[in-house]
Amino acid sequence: MAMSKFLPNNERAESTASLRKHLRKSLRNVRNSIPPEQRAHSALQIGQQLNSLSCVTKAKSIAGYLANDGEINLSTFMQDTFSRSKGMRKKMVSGIDYSSASAPKSALTSMPTTFSLPVIHPVCKGHLLFLEYGPHTTLVKNKYNIDEPELACPNVIPTSTIDVILMPLVGFDGNGNRLGMGGGYYDRTLAFTQFTQQKPILIGIAHDEQEVETLPFEPWDIPVDIIVTPNRILSFSDITP
Known part of the structure; x- marks a missing residue:
């Protein structure tokens, strides 16, 4: 369903909003x-796909999500990540100095991975914070009745320092455009990525059935770098998957 370019701006905006809804x-x-x-x-399958991406396996900081409303569950992938990180920490305790210039190359590329989850920002309306998450993290329900880590300032991970953010999608198209739940939380939180070099790799997670031919988009929409489905990996940037 294509919109006419001759529609007045306000009517075009209403038409876009209606179609997206x-x-x-x-x-x-x-x-x-x-x-x-x-x-x-x-x-x-998604876990296997993610573990085939070098940008994911080499990431030192990954943000994910807890599945809700039919989203693909990342629990198994996260548990695998926790297990690998635990193994890396044991190796570090055994005596390898990972900060040393003389540390083995294999050690330097196998540092433990920190995982985090999005939390609704308590001050900046419509924004997210990312808090460290692990097997024993205390979870609370947010206003949407979704589990999120209990807010604790020492556990906040600056968004710009996260290597990879895994984002649940409602829909996507072949150009990397994404459709979320409509709250705009990720778009506001990630707006800075349009103006800086240091930024996370954004990976959208979806079922294959959620693809559409074309998604109408707005100027403030933040596209993803990669989309991963159970059967496909689509890349939309010069980032090497």
């Missing part, structure tokens, strides 16, 4: 209609 509702229904068995299998 319709797509969001339709694609959420698609996402929630996927059978539990397929969803569980897709979660395993």
Whole structure:
């Protein structure tokens, strides 16, 4: 459904908003209609796909999410990451000085990975914070009834220092445009990525069924660098997956 370029700006904006709202509702229904068995299998496939990406396996800081509303569950992938990191920490305790210039190359590329989750910012309305997350992190319900780490300032990880952010998608197209839940939280939080070199690699996570031919987008929409589905990896930047 293409919009006429001759529509006045306000009418075009209303048309875009209306189309996005319709797509969001339709694609959420698609996402929630996927059978539990397929969803569980897709979660395993997504973990395998992510572990095939060098930008993920080499990342020292990864932000993910806790599945909600039919999103692909990252629990297995996160647990695998925790297990690998635990193994790396044991090696560090055994005597390897990872900060030393003489440390083995294999050691320098195998540092433990810090994981974090998004938390609704308590001060900046419509923004997110990322807090460190582990197997024993205390979780609380936010205003959307979604689990998130309990707010503690020492556990906040600056967004610009995160290597990879895994983002749940409602929909996507072949140009890297993404459709979220409509709150704009990620777009506001990641707006800085348009003006700086130091920024996270943004990876959208979705079922294959959530792809559409074309997504209408707004100037403030933040596109992803990579989209990972159970069966495909799509790259939209010069970043080497």
